[in-house]
Amino acid sequence: MIKVNGVDIATPKVFEVSISDLDGETNRNANGELVRDRIAVKRKLNLEWPPLTQSEIQTLLNAVSNVFFTVTFPDPQLGMITKTMYVGDRTAPAYQYKNGEVKWQGLKMNFIER
Numbered sequence: 001m002i003k004v005n006g007v008d009i010a011t012p013k014v015f016e017v018s019i020s021d022l023d024g025e026t027n028r029n030a031n032g033e034l035v036r037d038r039i040a041v042k043r044k045l046n047l048e049w050p051p052l053t054q055s056e057i058q059t060l061l062n063a064v065s066n067v068f069f070t071v072t073f074p075d076p077q078l079g080m081i082t083k084t085m086y087v088g089d090r091t092a093p094a095y096q097y098k099n100g101e102v103k104w105q106g107l108k109m110n111f112i113e114r
């Protein structure tokens with residue numbers, strides 16, 4: 001469903017697409033009407049994975065380790081699209097340490113369009 005730099009990644013249990021307008025100068029005129037300078041429309045993906053092994057979480061985190069990367073994903077407005085994105089905060093709570101290996105409760109991160 002989702003590709004990073006052309007490679008399929010593990011399917012997340014949560015996949016949310018946010019579509020945001022970026023405004024330049026926005027003011028109200030003398031009639032109180034909004035005068036808006038929309039300069040771009042950007043996408044943000046909120047993603048969360050189920051429990052992961054050390055190998056699985058490493059693969060996901062390494063896939064997004066560059067400053068920017070391409071992401072191909074289903075968009076509710078445009079269908080399948082590819083955007084250049086960067087990763088936000090990455091959260092990975094551990095839930096078990098057994099036989100020298102950490103088991104991860106999951107991974108949360110978001111991809112933000114450049």
